[in-house]
Amino acid sequence: STPNYESLDYEVCENTLFQDEQREQLAERFSLRKDIIRWIIFIQIGIITALIACSIDIIIEELSELKYQFLIKSVQENVPLSDATEGDLVIPYLYWLLFSILPVAFGAAMVTYIEPITAGSGIPQVKSYLNGVKIPRIVRIKTLAVKAIGVITSVVGGLAGGKEGPMIHAGAVVAAGISQGKSTTFVKDFRIFKAFRDDHEKRDFVLGGGAAGVSAAFGAPIGGMLFSLEEAASFWNQNLIWRTLVASIISVFTLNIVLSAYHGLNDFTFTGLFNLGKFDQPLKFDYFELPIFMILGVSGGLLGAAWNSLNTKINKFRKRFIPWKIGKVIEAVVVAIMGVTLACLMIYFINDCRPLGNDPTNNPVQLFCEDNEYNAVAALWFQTPEATVRSLFHDPPGSHKILTLALFTVVYYVLSCATFGLNVSLGVFIPTALVGAAWGRLLAMVTFYFFPQAEFLHPGKYALIGAAANLGGVLRMTISLSVILMETTGVESSFFFPLIIALISAKWVGDYFNEGIYDTQIQVNHVPMLTWEPLPQYKGLTAQKILSSPVVCIKLRDSAHYIYQMLKKCEHNGFPVVDNVEGNRRSEGRVCGIILRSQLIVILLKSLYVENKRFWLPETSIQTFRDLYPRYPSIKSVRKLDEKINYTVDLSMFMNPSPVRVNPHDSVPRIFQIFRALGLRHLLVINNENRIAGIITRRDFIYK
Amino acid sequence: STPNYESLDYEVCENTLFQDEQREQLAERFSLRKDIIRWIIFIQIGIITALIACSIDIIIEELSELKYQFLIKSVQENVPLSDATEGDLVIPYLYWLLFSILPVAFGAAMVTYIEPITAGSGIPQVKSYLNGVKIPRIVRIKTLAVKAIGVITSVVGGLAGGKEGPMIHAGAVVAAGISQGKSTTFVKDFRIFKAFRDDHEKRDFVLGGGAAGVSAAFGAPIGGMLFSLEEAASFWNQNLIWRTLVASIISVFTLNIVLSAYHGLNDFTFTGLFNLGKFDQPLKFDYFELPIFMILGVSGGLLGAAWNSLNTKINKFRKRFIPWKIGKVIEAVVVAIMGVTLACLMIYFINDCRPLGNDPTNNPVQLFCEDNEYNAVAALWFQTPEATVRSLFHDPPGSHKILTLALFTVVYYVLSCATFGLNVSLGVFIPTALVGAAWGRLLAMVTFYFFPQAEFLHPGKYALIGAAANLGGVLRMTISLSVILMETTGVESSFFFPLIIALISAKWVGDYFNEGIYDTQIQVNHVPMLTWEPLPQYKGLTAQKILSSPVVCIKLRDSAHYIYQMLKKCEHNGFPVVDNVEGNRRSEGRVCGIILRSQLIVILLKSLYVENKRFWLPETSIQTFRDLYPRYPSIKSVRKLDEKINYTVDLSMFMNPSPVRVNPHDSVPRIFQIFRALGLRHLLVINNENRIAGIITRRDFIYK
Ligand SMILES: Nc1ncnc2c1ncn2[C@@H]1O[C@H](COP(=O)(O)OP(=O)(O)OP(=O)(O)O)[C@@H](O)[C@H]1O
Ligand SMILES: Nc1ncnc2c1ncn2[C@@H]1O[C@H](COP(=O)(O)OP(=O)(O)OP(=O)(O)O)[C@@H](O)[C@H]1O
Ligand SMILES: [Mg+2]
Ligand SMILES: [Mg+2]
Missing domain, CATH: 1.10.3080.10 (Clc chloride channel)
Known part of the structure; x- marks a missing residue:
C-alpha cells in the first residue's frame, strides 16, 4: 500500500511542435518577454512569500502574547503576590490547558480532516518535489491555507515546534501558484501567461519560492538561496540562482518593511530579522x-x-497503532496536555x-x-x-x-x-x-x-x-x-x-x-528521492544490472488500438519509440525517441490520427498538450475507440526525438551522474546497433 | 597566430583498466581513505592560501607605510611647517617618483621576462581554467612566486590596482600544487598520493583554491564559495561545495589568527577582515x-x-604598438610616472x-x-x-x-x-x-x-x-x-x-x-570559454549544423602504423573508436568508444601491442597512464616504429567505452546543456544506426 510516486518531467521534450513554437518565438523576440515576465514573477514570489510569513509571524506573536499575559494575570491572582512562597496553581493550570488544547485540537483536526499532506514541517515534501518527485497536492493553495492555520494554532497552542518549515512550504506554494496563473483549489485559470506551464519551469519557480520562504523565516537571504541549492539544484544554472537570490533578498526586504511598520519604526531599522537575536558584542574564543x-x-x-x-x-x-483520524487529533491533544503538565510541574x-x-x-x-x-x-x-x-x-x-x-x-x-x-x-x-x-x-x-x-x-x-x-x-x-x-x-x-x-x-x-x-x-514514506551520490551498493554495478527489460515500446507509426490497450495494461509513464521492428517484436526495435503517457493520452483524446490529419494538423501545436497540464486525464477517460480502432498514430512529430541513451556496460555511477545532472525521468539503454536493451528510471537507482 | 588552447579532460574515462582499479579499491576501502585525504588537502589549501595572502598583505602594508611615511617626512622638511602656504614640492615629488618607478619597473620586468602569464589579475585565467580550458603554466609554483612579487611591487609602487585578483590566482596555484604532490617548477615528484592526478580531481581542487583565495582577499568565506560557483561549477556537487565552503572558512580563520597576532591582539578579535571597513552604525535608507x-x-x-x-x-x-618586451616595462613605468605626477599636481x-x-x-x-x-x-x-x-x-x-x-x-x-x-x-x-x-x-x-x-x-x-x-x-x-x-x-x-x-x-x-x-x-585572448547559455546565434540550430565531419576515427583493432601516422598528421585530441568498418572507411564505422591522443601516445611509447601482450599485460594498469600526467609527451618523442610497424593495437581495454552521443537533429541548446553539465570535451554525433556522423568540441559552440 505504499503510494506510487511519479516523477516530474524536468527534461524538455524537443519535438517538432516545440521546435515550431521556438521558431515562431524567435521571430517575435518572445524570449525577452518571457525573461522579463519571469523576473516579475520571481519578484512577486519574494514579496508575497514575505507577506504570508509576516502575517503568520505577527498573528503568532499577538496570540501568544495574549495567551501568556492572560496566564500571568491568572497566576498573579491565584498566587498571593508578596511574601507568599506557597499558593494554588490549579486555576492557571486549567486555563493553560484550555489555551493549549483548543488551538491544538483545532489545528490537528484541520490537518487531519482537510489536508493531511500539511502535517509536519513540509520541508521533506518540498525537498522531494525539488528533487523531481511529484508529491500530489503539495503546491495547492488549499494546502497553503491549512498549513498557515495549522502552524499558527500549534505554535500558539504551545507545542514544541517552530514556524520555519511551514514558511518554506508556503514559499513553494506561492511560487507554484503565481507562476502557473491557475489554481486547482479555486478551479480558476487566470489565462495570463501559459509559457511557464510545464514541470521544468514550475520546478524552477518552486526553487525560488523555497528560497524566499527560508529567507523570510530566518531573515537570511543567502542562507535561503543556499538552502534551495543544497536541497534541490542538480545543474548549476547561473541565471536561476541569481533570480533566486534576488527573490530571497526582496523577501527579506519586504519582511523588514512590514515588521518595521508593525513595530512602529521608520527607516526599516527593525533588526529583529536576526530572529535568533544579534549578539551585542563580538563573540570571542580561544585556541583551547x-x-x-x-x-x-x-x-x-x-x-x-x-x-x-x-x-x-x-x-x-x-x-x-493510531490509524483512525480522530485518534490522531486526540494524540496531538495528549501531547499538548503532557507539555503543559510537565511545564507546570x-x-x-x-x-x-x-x-x-x-x-x-x-x-x-x-x-x-x-x-x-x-x-x-x-x-x-x-x-x-x-x-x-x-x-x-x-x-x-x-x-x-x-x-x-x-x-x-x-x-x-x-x-x-x-x-x-x-x-x-x-x-x-x-x-x-x-x-x-x-x-x-x-x-x-x-x-x-x-x-x-x-x-x-x-x-x-x-x-x-x-x-x-x-x-x-x-x-x-x-x-x-x-x-x-x-x-x-x-x-x-x-x-x-x-x-x-x-x-x-x-x-x-x-x-x-x-x-x-x-x-x-x-x-x-518511500519517496524515491535521488541522493547526491549513487547508493554504495550500486557503486560497482553496470547499467545492465539495474535496467528493466523487456521494454514496452511503441512503433513510430503504431495503431491506435495497440496504444490504447497498452496504456490500459501497464502503468509506465514513458515508452521508447522504435522503428525497424520485425513483426510485433517492438521491444527489439531501433530507438528513434521516447514518448510520455500524458502525450499519448492527449493524442487519443484529441484523435490526432494520421487518417484525419487534415482536420487537426493546422490547429495543433504544443499548446494543445500544455493546456491540460498539470493534471492529464487518465486512460479511463478516453472513450472506447470503436470506429477509430484501425486508425494509425504517427509519433514522429510528438515524441521527444533526443532521449539520452547509454550502453549496458556503462557504470552505474556514471549513468547516475548523467541522470541527476540532466534531471532525467527515463534513461534508455541501447546496444551497439542502437536497438533497445532496457530502460532505467529513478526507482531503478534506489530499489534494485 | 592565436594560441590554440586545449581543453581539460573533466570526463572520467571508465575503461577496463579503470574498472579493474575500482574493483581493487572497493575491496580495500580505498574510497574512504581517498575521501579523508581529500578533506585534508582542502584544509591545507585553506591554510596555505591564507598564509600567502597574509604575507602579501602584511608586506604591502609595511612597505607602503614606510614609503608614505618617508614621503610625508620629506614633504614636511621641504614645505615649511606652520604659516607657510607656499613651498617647494620638487624634492618630495622626485622621491615619490623614485619609490614608484623602482618597484614598478622591477615588477614589470619580472612579469615580462620571467612569466608573462602572471600579467593582470589572474581571475580571467583561473576562470578559464575552471571552465575547462587548459591555460599553459597557469598553476605552477613559479607563476605563484612571480605573481606574489609582482602584486607587491605594483601596489607598493602606487599603481591603480588591488591585490585581490592575484590572491585568487595564488589560491588556485596552491590548490593545484598541494593536490598533485608534484611540482614542475622544482622538477620534483613527492610521490605521496597519486589518485588525484587527473584533470577532474585537479579542477575540483582548484575550485576550492579559488574560493579560499577570494575568502582570504576579502575576508568573505561565503562570497568566496559563491565566486567559485559562479565562475566555474557546472554540475552542483554537494560534497564539493561543502569542502569548498570549509576551505574558505578555514582560510578566513587562518587570516584572522595571523592578522590578530600581527596586530598584537589576542582572542582573534581582529575585525579588519571587513577589509573595506565595517560601518559603525547600521546604514539606514528611505523609500524615496x-x-x-x-x-x-x-x-x-x-x-x-x-x-x-x-x-x-x-x-x-x-x-x-608595443610588441617589444622592454617597451612593456617602460610603459608600466610611464603609467606610474603619470600617476605620481597627476597626484602631485x-x-x-x-x-x-x-x-x-x-x-x-x-x-x-x-x-x-x-x-x-x-x-x-x-x-x-x-x-x-x-x-x-x-x-x-x-x-x-x-x-x-x-x-x-x-x-x-x-x-x-x-x-x-x-x-x-x-x-x-x-x-x-x-x-x-x-x-x-x-x-x-x-x-x-x-x-x-x-x-x-x-x-x-x-x-x-x-x-x-x-x-x-x-x-x-x-x-x-x-x-x-x-x-x-x-x-x-x-x-x-x-x-x-x-x-x-x-x-x-x-x-x-x-x-x-x-x-x-x-x-x-x-x-x-581567444580563449574558448563556454558561456552559461548557448550563444544567441546558435539558438535555432541543430547539431548537424555545428558538427565536424568527416571524423578521424580509429578501428577497435588498428595498426600501430596507422595510429602513428594519424597522430603525426592531425592535431585533434580525441578520436572515436569504431568497429564494423568496410575497408578503410573508418569515418563511417559504428561507434564503440573514444580515445584520447594522450592515451594513444602512451600506448605507442610503452609498446602496448597485441603481439607482445604477454610482456606488458600483467604490469599495465591505469597508473601507467597516470604517471605521465599532466604533461604527456608529443608524438614527436615517439621513435619511428620500424620493426613494430605491423603490430596491432587493441583499444578495447584503453578506450572510454561510454562516450556521450547525440543525434544530428538534436537542438544546439540541448546538446550544449549536456556538454556543459557533464563537463565534456568531445561529443559524438551518431546516426540512427549508431554510425558516426560527426564530432563536436568546445570550439564548435563558439566559432562555428
Ligand atoms: N516502458 C517501459 N517498459 C518496461 N519497463 C519500464 C518501462 N518504463 C519503466 N519501466 C520500469 O518499470 C519500473 C517502474 O517504473 P515506472 O513505470 O514507475 O516508471 P515511470 O512511471 O515511467 O517513471 P516515474 O515513476 O519515475 O515517474 C522501473 O523499474 C522501470 O525501469
Ligand atoms: N577526431 C576528429 N576528427 C575530425 N574533426 C575533429 C576531431 N576532433 C575534433 N575535431 C574538430 O576539429 C576542430 C578543432 O578541434 P580540436 O582538434 O582542437 O579538438 P580537441 O583538441 O580534441 O579538443 P580541445 O581543443 O577542446 O581540447 C573542431 O571543430 C572539432 O570539431
Ligand atoms: Mg511510475
Ligand atoms: Mg584542440
Missing part, C-alpha cells in the same frame, strides 16, 4: 576552546542521532528565583518569588520556543539554576521528539535549536560551577554552539544550515570557524548512525 | 532613495561599460585643508595647511588604494571639497583604465570600487550642496552604493559580487536590497553595451 567545540559537536551528533532514531520509532508506533517544584532588573524576559512572573524577583522557570515556559532560544542565547550568565536548565533540556528533548510526527503543521528547526541551546548553555554552566576561574565559559556562546551542534546532528544540512546560523545570529566571520567545527563533527558523528531527520521521513 | 540607488546603478552601468570599452581599446593599441593646485581631529586618516599631512589642519588631497593619495576606499566609505561628511573629489574621480578613472592591461600583476576590483566610491560620494556631496536639507545624503552610504554600481558595471559578476560586498562591509541584511538594486541596474545597463571586463579579456 576549539576541542571543546568539537566535543560539543560530537555530543550534538550523538544526541541528534538518538533523537532521530527515537522519533522514527515513535512514528512507526503511531502509524501502526517544573514551575511548581523548582524554586529558581532571580532578581528583576537586567533580565531580558518580556513577561516576568513573580510566582513564588520575593518582590523584585522573577521566576526563571516560568520565564522559560511562558513564551514561544523561538523566544526561548533567544533567551538562552542572550540571557546574562546566572539567569538560571543548573537544575532548571537540566530538567528543561530533558523535558524539551522528549517533548520535541514526541511532537514531530503528530498530525499538526510544525517545523523541527526551532525545537532542535532550543534543545541544543539548552544543553550547550547547561554544559557551560556546569563546567563553570566546577572551574569558576574559567571565564571563557560565556553561556550564550556555548548555547549557540550547542544549537549548531544539535541542528547538525538532527538535520545534517550542512551548507545552508551554517550560513543560516551565521546570518540569523549576525556573528562575525571569525566566529564562522567554531560554528563549522561544531556542525561538521555533529554531522559526521550523526551520519555514522543514521540519516538526517528529513531524509528519514522521506525514506519512511 | 530606492530610485536614487537605481540611478546610481544605471550610472555605474554606463561608466563601467565605457571603462571596459576604453580599456579594451587601450589594450588593443598596446598589443599592436592635484596636491599642489587644490587647496583643501580640513581640521585635524576626527579625521580617520593614519598619515595626516599638513602640507600648505594651517596648524591643526591636514591636507585632504594628500590624504587621498598618500595611501594604498584599498585604504582610500575605506576612507571614502567611512570618512565623516565634509572630509573633502567637491573639487577634490571630482578631480580625484576623473584622474583615477583614467589611471585605472590605463593600468589594467599593463604587464604587471594587479587586480581590478579595488580600483573599480575606488572609482565607484569616489563618484558615489561626490554625487551625494554635490546634491547635498544644492539641497542642504536632504539629510539622508550620508556620503559613506552613497560611496558604498557607488562602489557596488561601478563594480557591477565593470565586472558583472552579480551573485558573488553582491555577497562579497555584503560580507566585506558587514552591512545588515536590510541593506542588501539597495546593494542589489544598484548591482542589477548596473549589470543590465552594462550588458546592453558590452561584456564584463574579465569576459572581454578572455575573448580578446
Whole structure:
C-alpha cells in the first residue's frame, strides 16, 4: 500500500511542435518577454512569500502574547503576590490547558480532516518535489491555507515546534501558484501567461519560492538561496540562482518593511530579522576552546542521532497503532496536555528565583518569588520556543539554576521528539535549536560551577554552539544550515570557524548512525528521492544490472488500438519509440525517441490520427498538450475507440526525438551522474546497433 | 597566430583498466581513505592560501607605510611647517617618483621576462581554467612566486590596482600544487598520493583554491564559495561545495589568527577582515532613495561599460604598438610616472585643508595647511588604494571639497583604465570600487550642496552604493559580487536590497553595451570559454549544423602504423573508436568508444601491442597512464616504429567505452546543456544506426 510516486518531467521534450513554437518565438523576440515576465514573477514570489510569513509571524506573536499575559494575570491572582512562597496553581493550570488544547485540537483536526499532506514541517515534501518527485497536492493553495492555520494554532497552542518549515512550504506554494496563473483549489485559470506551464519551469519557480520562504523565516537571504541549492539544484544554472537570490533578498526586504511598520519604526531599522537575536558584542574564543567545540559537536551528533532514531520509532508506533483520524487529533491533544503538565510541574517544584532588573524576559512572573524577583522557570515556559532560544542565547550568565536548565533540556528533548510526527503543521528547526541551546548553555554552566576561574565559559556562546551542534546532528544540512546560523545570529566571520567545527563533527558523528531527520521521513514514506551520490551498493554495478527489460515500446507509426490497450495494461509513464521492428517484436526495435503517457493520452483524446490529419494538423501545436497540464486525464477517460480502432498514430512529430541513451556496460555511477545532472525521468539503454536493451528510471537507482 | 588552447579532460574515462582499479579499491576501502585525504588537502589549501595572502598583505602594508611615511617626512622638511602656504614640492615629488618607478619597473620586468602569464589579475585565467580550458603554466609554483612579487611591487609602487585578483590566482596555484604532490617548477615528484592526478580531481581542487583565495582577499568565506560557483561549477556537487565552503572558512580563520597576532591582539578579535571597513552604525535608507540607488546603478552601468570599452581599446593599441618586451616595462613605468605626477599636481593646485581631529586618516599631512589642519588631497593619495576606499566609505561628511573629489574621480578613472592591461600583476576590483566610491560620494556631496536639507545624503552610504554600481558595471559578476560586498562591509541584511538594486541596474545597463571586463579579456585572448547559455546565434540550430565531419576515427583493432601516422598528421585530441568498418572507411564505422591522443601516445611509447601482450599485460594498469600526467609527451618523442610497424593495437581495454552521443537533429541548446553539465570535451554525433556522423568540441559552440 505504499503510494506510487511519479516523477516530474524536468527534461524538455524537443519535438517538432516545440521546435515550431521556438521558431515562431524567435521571430517575435518572445524570449525577452518571457525573461522579463519571469523576473516579475520571481519578484512577486519574494514579496508575497514575505507577506504570508509576516502575517503568520505577527498573528503568532499577538496570540501568544495574549495567551501568556492572560496566564500571568491568572497566576498573579491565584498566587498571593508578596511574601507568599506557597499558593494554588490549579486555576492557571486549567486555563493553560484550555489555551493549549483548543488551538491544538483545532489545528490537528484541520490537518487531519482537510489536508493531511500539511502535517509536519513540509520541508521533506518540498525537498522531494525539488528533487523531481511529484508529491500530489503539495503546491495547492488549499494546502497553503491549512498549513498557515495549522502552524499558527500549534505554535500558539504551545507545542514544541517552530514556524520555519511551514514558511518554506508556503514559499513553494506561492511560487507554484503565481507562476502557473491557475489554481486547482479555486478551479480558476487566470489565462495570463501559459509559457511557464510545464514541470521544468514550475520546478524552477518552486526553487525560488523555497528560497524566499527560508529567507523570510530566518531573515537570511543567502542562507535561503543556499538552502534551495543544497536541497534541490542538480545543474548549476547561473541565471536561476541569481533570480533566486534576488527573490530571497526582496523577501527579506519586504519582511523588514512590514515588521518595521508593525513595530512602529521608520527607516526599516527593525533588526529583529536576526530572529535568533544579534549578539551585542563580538563573540570571542580561544585556541583551547576549539576541542571543546568539537566535543560539543560530537555530543550534538550523538544526541541528534538518538533523537532521530527515537522519533522514527515513535512514528512507526503511531502509524501502526493510531490509524483512525480522530485518534490522531486526540494524540496531538495528549501531547499538548503532557507539555503543559510537565511545564507546570517544573514551575511548581523548582524554586529558581532571580532578581528583576537586567533580565531580558518580556513577561516576568513573580510566582513564588520575593518582590523584585522573577521566576526563571516560568520565564522559560511562558513564551514561544523561538523566544526561548533567544533567551538562552542572550540571557546574562546566572539567569538560571543548573537544575532548571537540566530538567528543561530533558523535558524539551522528549517533548520535541514526541511532537514531530503528530498530525499538526510544525517545523523541527526551532525545537532542535532550543534543545541544543539548552544543553550547550547547561554544559557551560556546569563546567563553570566546577572551574569558576574559567571565564571563557560565556553561556550564550556555548548555547549557540550547542544549537549548531544539535541542528547538525538532527538535520545534517550542512551548507545552508551554517550560513543560516551565521546570518540569523549576525556573528562575525571569525566566529564562522567554531560554528563549522561544531556542525561538521555533529554531522559526521550523526551520519555514522543514521540519516538526517528529513531524509528519514522521506525514506519512511518511500519517496524515491535521488541522493547526491549513487547508493554504495550500486557503486560497482553496470547499467545492465539495474535496467528493466523487456521494454514496452511503441512503433513510430503504431495503431491506435495497440496504444490504447497498452496504456490500459501497464502503468509506465514513458515508452521508447522504435522503428525497424520485425513483426510485433517492438521491444527489439531501433530507438528513434521516447514518448510520455500524458502525450499519448492527449493524442487519443484529441484523435490526432494520421487518417484525419487534415482536420487537426493546422490547429495543433504544443499548446494543445500544455493546456491540460498539470493534471492529464487518465486512460479511463478516453472513450472506447470503436470506429477509430484501425486508425494509425504517427509519433514522429510528438515524441521527444533526443532521449539520452547509454550502453549496458556503462557504470552505474556514471549513468547516475548523467541522470541527476540532466534531471532525467527515463534513461534508455541501447546496444551497439542502437536497438533497445532496457530502460532505467529513478526507482531503478534506489530499489534494485 | 592565436594560441590554440586545449581543453581539460573533466570526463572520467571508465575503461577496463579503470574498472579493474575500482574493483581493487572497493575491496580495500580505498574510497574512504581517498575521501579523508581529500578533506585534508582542502584544509591545507585553506591554510596555505591564507598564509600567502597574509604575507602579501602584511608586506604591502609595511612597505607602503614606510614609503608614505618617508614621503610625508620629506614633504614636511621641504614645505615649511606652520604659516607657510607656499613651498617647494620638487624634492618630495622626485622621491615619490623614485619609490614608484623602482618597484614598478622591477615588477614589470619580472612579469615580462620571467612569466608573462602572471600579467593582470589572474581571475580571467583561473576562470578559464575552471571552465575547462587548459591555460599553459597557469598553476605552477613559479607563476605563484612571480605573481606574489609582482602584486607587491605594483601596489607598493602606487599603481591603480588591488591585490585581490592575484590572491585568487595564488589560491588556485596552491590548490593545484598541494593536490598533485608534484611540482614542475622544482622538477620534483613527492610521490605521496597519486589518485588525484587527473584533470577532474585537479579542477575540483582548484575550485576550492579559488574560493579560499577570494575568502582570504576579502575576508568573505561565503562570497568566496559563491565566486567559485559562479565562475566555474557546472554540475552542483554537494560534497564539493561543502569542502569548498570549509576551505574558505578555514582560510578566513587562518587570516584572522595571523592578522590578530600581527596586530598584537589576542582572542582573534581582529575585525579588519571587513577589509573595506565595517560601518559603525547600521546604514539606514528611505523609500524615496530606492530610485536614487537605481540611478546610481544605471550610472555605474554606463561608466563601467565605457571603462571596459576604453580599456579594451587601450589594450588593443598596446598589443599592436608595443610588441617589444622592454617597451612593456617602460610603459608600466610611464603609467606610474603619470600617476605620481597627476597626484602631485592635484596636491599642489587644490587647496583643501580640513581640521585635524576626527579625521580617520593614519598619515595626516599638513602640507600648505594651517596648524591643526591636514591636507585632504594628500590624504587621498598618500595611501594604498584599498585604504582610500575605506576612507571614502567611512570618512565623516565634509572630509573633502567637491573639487577634490571630482578631480580625484576623473584622474583615477583614467589611471585605472590605463593600468589594467599593463604587464604587471594587479587586480581590478579595488580600483573599480575606488572609482565607484569616489563618484558615489561626490554625487551625494554635490546634491547635498544644492539641497542642504536632504539629510539622508550620508556620503559613506552613497560611496558604498557607488562602489557596488561601478563594480557591477565593470565586472558583472552579480551573485558573488553582491555577497562579497555584503560580507566585506558587514552591512545588515536590510541593506542588501539597495546593494542589489544598484548591482542589477548596473549589470543590465552594462550588458546592453558590452561584456564584463574579465569576459572581454578572455575573448580578446581567444580563449574558448563556454558561456552559461548557448550563444544567441546558435539558438535555432541543430547539431548537424555545428558538427565536424568527416571524423578521424580509429578501428577497435588498428595498426600501430596507422595510429602513428594519424597522430603525426592531425592535431585533434580525441578520436572515436569504431568497429564494423568496410575497408578503410573508418569515418563511417559504428561507434564503440573514444580515445584520447594522450592515451594513444602512451600506448605507442610503452609498446602496448597485441603481439607482445604477454610482456606488458600483467604490469599495465591505469597508473601507467597516470604517471605521465599532466604533461604527456608529443608524438614527436615517439621513435619511428620500424620493426613494430605491423603490430596491432587493441583499444578495447584503453578506450572510454561510454562516450556521450547525440543525434544530428538534436537542438544546439540541448546538446550544449549536456556538454556543459557533464563537463565534456568531445561529443559524438551518431546516426540512427549508431554510425558516426560527426564530432563536436568546445570550439564548435563558439566559432562555428
Ligand atoms: N516502458 C517501459 N517498459 C518496461 N519497463 C519500464 C518501462 N518504463 C519503466 N519501466 C520500469 O518499470 C519500473 C517502474 O517504473 P515506472 O513505470 O514507475 O516508471 P515511470 O512511471 O515511467 O517513471 P516515474 O515513476 O519515475 O515517474 C522501473 O523499474 C522501470 O525501469
Ligand atoms: N577526431 C576528429 N576528427 C575530425 N574533426 C575533429 C576531431 N576532433 C575534433 N575535431 C574538430 O576539429 C576542430 C578543432 O578541434 P580540436 O582538434 O582542437 O579538438 P580537441 O583538441 O580534441 O579538443 P580541445 O581543443 O577542446 O581540447 C573542431 O571543430 C572539432 O570539431
Ligand atoms: Mg511510475
Ligand atoms: Mg584542440
